[in-house]
Amino acid sequence: MKHILYTLIMLSLLGNCKPDSSWLHLSGEMEGVTYSDFYQVRVNGHAAPLYYSQVGAFVSFTFSGNVEIEIECEGAVHKAEVLPGHLDIGKKIEGKKVVLSLDRATDCFVKINDNYVYPLMVFAHGVSDWMVDSLDEKVRYFAADRVYEAGEIHLNSGETLFIEEGAYVKGCVVAEGASDIRICGNGILEGSMYPQMEKPAINLKDCRNVRIEGLISVDPSFRNLVLNRCTNVEVKDFTGIGTRERRMSDDGINIIESCDVIIEGAFINARNNCIALQSNPNVTRPVERIRVRNSVFWKGDFGMVMEFGYKTDDLIARDVEYSNIDVLHSLSGVFGLSSKSGKASNFRFSNIRVSDVRHMLFAINQLGENASMVNIRFEDVTVLDGPICFSDIHAITEDGIRGISFENLKYGEKKILNPLDAHFRKFKGDVIFK
Amino acid sequence: MTSRLILAILLLTWMTRVNMKAEVFPYTYPENVPLAGDFKVWADGQEILVYDTPVGGMASFGSTGNVKVRIRIEYPFKSIDIRPKSLGIEPEIDGQYLSFLMPENQKISVEFDKHIYRPLFVFAENPLSEEQKAAADIIFEAGKKHELGIFNVQSGQTVLVEGGAILAGSFVLQDIHDVSIIGHGILDNRDISRQDGNYALVGINSRRFSINNIHVIGNPRWTTAYFACDDFSINDVRIIGWRPSDDGMDIVGCQDVVIDRSFIRSKDDCIVVKACSVNKYFLENAARKNKEDCIGCRNVRNIKVRGSTLWNAEWGNAFEIGFETRAEEMSDISIEDCDIIHVEGNGGVFSIHNGDRAVVRNIRYKNIRIEDARGYLCHFQILHSHYSKDSERGHCENIRLEQIIVSEGVPLNSIITGFDNEHIYRDVFFKDLIIHGKEIKSAFEANLFSEFADNIRFE
Numbered sequence: 001m002k003h004i005l006y007t008l009i010m011l012s013l014l015g016n017c018k019p020d021s022s023w024l025h026l027s028g029e030m031e032g033v034t035y036s037d038f039y040q041v042r043v044n045g046h047a048a049p050l051y052y053s054q055v056g057a058f059v060s061f062t063f064s065g066n067v068e069i070e071i072e073c074e075g076a077v078h079k080a081e082v083l084p085g086h087l088d089i090g091k092k093i094e095g096k097k098v099v100l101s102l103d104r105a106t107d108c109f110v111k112i113n114d115n116y117v118y119p120l121m122v123f124a125h126g127v128s129d130w131m132v133d134s135l136d137e138k139v140r141y142f143a144a145d146r147v148y149e150a151g152e153i154h155l156n157s158g159e160t161l162f163i164e165e166g167a168y169v170k171g172c173v174v175a176e177g178a179s180d181i182r183i184c185g186n187g188i189l190e191g192s193m194y195p196q197m198e199k200p201a202i203n204l205k206d207c208r209n210v211r212i213e214g215l216i217s218v219d220p221s222f223r224n225l226v227l228n229r230c231t232n233v234e235v236k237d238f239t240g241i242g243t244r245e246r247r248m249s250d251d252g253i254n255i256i257e258s259c260d261v262i263i264e265g266a267f268i269n270a271r272n273n274c275i276a277l278q279s280n281p282n283v284t285r286p287v288e289r290i291r292v293r294n295s296v297f298w299k300g301d302f303g304m305v306m307e308f309g310y311k312t313d314d315l316i317a318r319d320v321e322y323s324n325i326d327v328l329h330s331l332s333g334v335f336g337l338s339s340k341s342g343k344a345s346n347f348r349f350s351n352i353r354v355s356d357v358r359h360m361l362f363a364i365n366q367l368g369e370n371a372s373m374v375n376i377r378f379e380d381v382t383v384l385d386g387p388i389c390f391s392d393i394h395a396i397t398e399d400g401i402r403g404i405s406f407e408n409l410k411y412g413e414k415k416i417l418n419p420l421d422a423h424f425r426k427f428k429g430d431v432i433f434k
Numbered sequence: 435m436t437s438r439l440i441l442a443i444l445l446l447t448w449m450t451r452v453n454m455k456a457e458v459f460p461y462t463y464p465e466n467v468p469l470a471g472d473f474k475v476w477a478d479g480q481e482i483l484v485y486d487t488p489v490g491g492m493a494s495f496g497s498t499g500n501v502k503v504r505i506r507i508e509y510p511f512k513s514i515d516i517r518p519k520s521l522g523i524e525p526e527i528d529g530q531y532l533s534f535l536m537p538e539n540q541k542i543s544v545e546f547d548k549h550i551y552r553p554l555f556v557f558a559e560n561p562l563s564e565e566q567k568a569a570a571d572i573i574f575e576a577g578k579k580h581e582l583g584i585f586n587v588q589s590g591q592t593v594l595v596e597g598g599a600i601l602a603g604s605f606v607l608q609d610i611h612d613v614s615i616i617g618h619g620i621l622d623n624r625d626i627s628r629q630d631g632n633y634a635l636v637g638i639n640s641r642r643f644s645i646n647n648i649h650v651i652g653n654p655r656w657t658t659a660y661f662a663c664d665d666f667s668i669n670d671v672r673i674i675g676w677r678p679s680d681d682g683m684d685i686v687g688c689q690d691v692v693i694d695r696s697f698i699r700s701k702d703d704c705i706v707v708k709a710c711s712v713n714k715y716f717l718e719n720a721a722r723k724n725k726e727d728c729i730g731c732r733n734v735r736n737i738k739v740r741g742s743t744l745w746n747a748e749w750g751n752a753f754e755i756g757f758e759t760r761a762e763e764m765s766d767i768s769i770e771d772c773d774i775i776h777v778e779g780n781g782g783v784f785s786i787h788n789g790d791r792a793v794v795r796n797i798r799y800k801n802i803r804i805e806d807a808r809g810y811l812c813h814f815q816i817l818h819s820h821y822s823k824d825s826e827r828g829h830c831e832n833i834r835l836e837q838i839i840v841s842e843g844v845p846l847n848s849i850i851t852g853f854d855n856e857h858i859y860r861d862v863f864f865k866d867l868i869i870h871g872k873e874i875k876s877a878f879e880a881n882l883f884s885e886f887a888d889n890i891r892f893e
Contacts, residue, residue: 038883075878114845117810118883196818244849245817301780301809331780331809358808358844359748359779387808387844388548425551 022065027166032147039120040072053218054244055269058121062165069100071120073112083109084296084326107267109298109328116329125165125186132162142167142187155181163187163215173202184213194221204230212238219243220250228256235263242270251276257285263292271300273307279315286316293323304336312342321348333360340368350379355386362391366400375403382410394426401429456499459561461598462577473554474506487651489676490553496561496597503556504533511546518743518773520803541672541697541743543775550776557672559618566616570594574601574619587613595619595648605635613643624652631655637663639729645671659684661712661730667692675700686710687732693739703750707767709734709792710758734764742772748779755794756787757821759828768798776806782813789817790824801837812848816857827857840869852886859887
């Protein structure tokens, strides 16, 4: 508690106090952190450190009241999109600048002049009382405005890892067989120092009663967050930022044989899958009771945004719901349900808005006789813009794909009621449109 | 008066060429070839068989001059795209029929209602001369199916695959010289499993040969590949692929190569320039075990691609250099006067992935027209990839892109990223880059993200 009070005081001192008593905390640039000069960003007139990642630059700060974010580019700005669009964030374009006005905590992408290869991400946090005591021996505390060469951080049962907004931690987090663990804070966890495909940013195995709140994972050498055979996990406001290297599997969140998982307010910018349901080589338990909601996904080259496909041999996945999701960009696919021997049932995708998807929308493929996709419901899926993408539904046995329903599927304003209008390339299975 | 007379003579000559010399020669196919039931095609009134593939129908016919093509499609449609659009073909639509004048020796994709997974490919093909036919040592006759297996072509031979012949298997040009493969037959390997699959046509350590006219369909692996071959040309070859890793043409450790007037629709890369070994599956399948494995790890020089039309589907890129660059130098590669009608996936229209030690230099892309591409315009990287074997990284220099026109489709971004301060992209020039009608004069305007790159210029 003491530290929180100290932080609040520092916020008041460091911030630019406006007449309406708004205040903010912006970290300064720190040695050992890579920053981007792709944009110049000022928040309430203060130069903001622009963190580097391979898939976009980002700013992160905490504020209350109102802030004005000024983004300066190398050339004239003709078009600026603040995404998701329904956030309805005020913006104005002035020559080479875009100015955003925020009056509430917001995570958003800023896509300028159709630049999807290096967007700006804004993480404007509100003040949170994390209820973390830095003196508690069960708390691993990484305070703001410092860079930590932490290496592997092992969490045991009952422990809390706190990375404060403004802290920059180089390393990764591991827990195995632990229960009642908590990872929180709006700080940054960077994993680029590890060899490729070696260490996920957060790797939890056989854990129970896990809470992850906040955190910005950037440049992991492997995946951002792996939940492997975990039970009762709550992930709230987690940010995963991937990489561009070819060897990378920079998935956002991998749910491997885990159950009772709630993901709320995730913000993923990955080259590969955003959310992937998977099995281990010798599957022992299903993926079930998964809820993903109120989340924002931006995906680069590979995989699918919401994936049940690769590494699902013999996996049973059931009772999975995605709701209120914004898919802002994907150079590959969005909804993936394709398996050689996995069984997916009782999936519901509802209230999904899709923008700028370049390749594939639905890929539902029974790739082996033992695989099945049953009772998969798509409700209120709207493709807002982007080119025409194809889709596949392909069963190889009579009952391999059944109970697939599209209710209020829209491409723009047009309601889709048949596979031809939905640009299905393959269409074989028990499917209805309504 | 004189000028009018000359004009009249020229007009008469042109009309004679257009109208009097136009002639159609349909091919005779064997029974039980796959037929596309959703299209019917006539060329100057003669019905043309529409050969089916999972990614569209294919109507090929011999012809001279410009001929009138008429198409009936069995389902209703509202819009038509005939690509490449640079040919300027404007169809007349009459209910379920459309008709247009097909230019001589051209290859087009007719697409209905943007359903790009079910186009009709129409190929008008110049017939062989009697002299060309008479030169053949080996003939695969029209109207028959031929099981090639692994067919080794010998030095000095001319192989004629007649239009209407259907072949399955592989042509192998190994340690040979002075060979021609001619004729408009179809090498269709769709029924060969990936496990049993091979290159449909492969050259190894050979020189002075040409591959002409053939259609290659549904190959389960790299469709055509050339390793350590010199002084050869590929002319008017048509490739339609839809299977994984079905690269259209792999030019590996080769020198003095011309690829001309070809058409490629492939799931993976369309045209690739590499320096690497012959693939393991070929070594196993063709009993090449006693040969040196890394025969394609050799400098690449003087590769010319021109006048071709490319459709890159889900994987890979349209023009790729890499990922395997296991040579000292890969240089003087030019791509000119080509149409890119689709790049469906996340790949690049132009890609260089320098994944090994080579210096890649003097690369020129000129007069390229891009229609529907969805990934990247340029995807240039120096990287350690999962294909890399060399421990050291190379670099890339002097890359020119001139007269590049992106005429339609979604916005395209570009990436140029070196590996580190020592392994960079140097001297990349863009001249006359036009995207959606706008002349691009800076990296910012091009949405080009670069790292470890020096002297990227726009003129």
